[in-house]
Amino acid sequence: MKTTFLDFEQSVAELENKIEELRYVQDDSAVDISVEISHLEKKSLELTKNIYAKLTPWQISQVSRHPQRPYTYDYISGLFTDFQELHGDRAFADDLAIVGGLARFNGQSVMVIGHQKGRDTKEKIARNFGMPRPEGYRKALRLMKLAEKFNIPVITFVDTPGAYPGIGAEERGQSEAIGRNLFEMAQLKVPVICTIIGEGGSGGALAIAVGDVVQMLQYSTYSVISPEGCATILWKTAERASDAAEALGITATRLKTLGLIDKVVPEPIGGAHRDPQAMMATMKKSIADSLKVLKAKSVDELLESRFDRLMEHGKFKEEAAA
Amino acid sequence: MSWLQKLLPPKIKSRTTPNTSAVPEGLWSKCSACSAVLYRSDLENNLEVCPKCNFHNAVPARARLNQLLDVEGRYEIGSEVKPVDVLKFKANKRYSDQLTASAASTGEDDAMVVMQGSILSVPVVVAAFEYKFIGGSMGSVVGERFVRGVKVAIENDLPFICVSASGGARMMEGLNSLMQMAKTNAILTKLADKKLPFISLLTDPTMGGVSASFAFIGDVVMAEPGALIGFAGPRVIEQTVRETLPEGFQRSEFLLEKGAIDMIVDRRELRQRLADVLTLLNNQAAVN
16 A cells, blocks of 8 residues: 655655556566665665654644554454454444454453544445544443453553534533443543553543553554644634644643653654554553553552542642632 | 530632723622623522523522532631643633733632632532633633542542533643643542542533533533533534524523433522532432
């Protein structure tokens, strides 16, 4: 599949086009231009490295939404075996914006849950662009409680612009569904590992992201409001999104510095989609490491450290009352 | 309570909210719903509910606590917790300036006031949102005061009540604010472990990150009449679905019909209803 390049990667795109042309020429050419090709390939890699070394928060936001970025299903097939998808919330519907089921991770049973976006137009609509309705969150909770019952660790993948702001979603209690998940995940008696793989869109992301380890991919974002939404409120125009992205502090490295996430998982040069296999290998190791640490803890220890971690969130000062 | 404590003045003196409207505080007030011209003092005596049309006007946090709690034995919790501008957030205004300006106009230093006290002699801890403080938005201070309030409830075996009036999470503290949703709900699990009641009272408006965290986790969820309550704002929904919203959408009455809340309570009956529900939950004799 041909790589889709973002606006700020146009210089790389031009080089890659040139390389493509040369390869085409070489096929029926007597002159050997492979040296030239490998030279250009090197140059393209260097250029990508340079661009990615100084991405702005807004550019990272665009990488996090890259149409070829690996989604939850890609991680499921890349990291797990024997996936048995489980459907529905048992009350209203099966929300395709959140998928989940049983699987094996390094031979051991786990419950995998994640937001799922679509690849083509038809699938995007079916999956509502990864924006869950209440039944999606209730399905996620049902699977988590099932995992708890059978003492199976929960692994979640977060990638959503946000919970869906629709009429039906409100009628069926979007707020209650999200709040309930926060309440239950804070006390779920099994290890919970959460990874932001793309967009961590506000409450819709948090509703499956309360756990013992919360990690972010290097070029993912996690925010209280989308940069566009923030810009619309503050500057009355979505065009200031890049300023908003800067102000909100939504990148993995910034959030790690602020102590709001536990780990940054490095991505291949040019982002996860440029080398999905390398991405899978890094992710597999990262989850395996976390799981090993968490499985060594007793349930009480696990819940206590999860609770303490949640209580640490927030920055304020204390002054003696007047 | 000892006779000595009864003689002492309450620890917390009620602050009068500075008048922020352009019109000087007068004798008269016009109802924003039915345009009836009312005596200001009549409105106040009627708990800011219009005697003509029953419209429930907004109530500042401290006034709300004054309305709800018995006069004696009130203690403020968490007032030592103060906001900081951790992100050095700046758009067209600096967040730090906004904090100062909101403090000046509301007389509060953040969007929540928490007090221990009693309602018709039933001991409680009550948290109330100050909507006029940056839209009652929940940032680190609101989250921490909420937590400290619940902790006092747990230590003293008391029910916890939260009166919500909020636009949602506070943007200017970034992800810290989002995490307050998880933090507040985590402390509520401890309250639940001790089988202490959590009553959530939703008032106009309860939206976004506050609605989608503890607002619906109440053992009993009450709402004032006509309050706007929901996850996404009506304008955002309208722009997303490109449909006209149904009549009364996201109002208390709509939520009651959809099964999202237990009851709608007129503000003038609130003290009695809260006391009734709490004594019933605790298997105690009725109070009035």
